[in-house]
Amino acid sequence: MSNPNDKELIQKGLIVTRHGMSYLDVKYNLLFFYLQYLAIYLLYKLEGKNLDGHPLIERLCKIKLLLEKMRPLD
Numbered sequence: 761m762s763n764p765n766d767k768e769l770i771q772k773g774l775i776v777t778r779h780g781m782s783y784l785d786v787k788y789n790l791l792f793f794y795l796q797y798l799a800i801y802l803l804y805k806l807e808g809k810n811l812d813g814h815p816l817i818e819r820l821c822k823i824k825l826l827l828e829k830m831r832p833l834d
Contacts, residue, residue, distance in 0.1 A: 787830060794823045 781789075797820050804811055811817055 783830075783833065787827075790823055790827055790830075794820065794827065797823070 797816055801811070801816055801820065804814075804816070
C-alpha cells in the first residue's frame with residue numbers, strides 16, 4: 761500500500777528515482793512509449809501482419825503491467 765503522504769510528495773516532485781527521474785517523468789515516459797507501441801501495433805494489424813510471438817506484444821504487456829503497478833501511487 762502507498763503512504764498517504766506519497767501523493768503530496770509526488771505533486772511536489774520530491775519522489776525521485778535512483779537516476780534522477782521524478783515519478784511523473786517516469787509515468788509520462790511510460791505512457792508515451794505505450795502509445796507509440798500501440799500505434800505501431802495498429803499499423804501492423806491494418807497491414808494484415810501476424811504478430812504471434814512478436815516482441816512488440818511483450819513490450820506492450822510489460823509497460824501495461826508497470827502502469828498498473830504505479831496506479832496506487834496516483
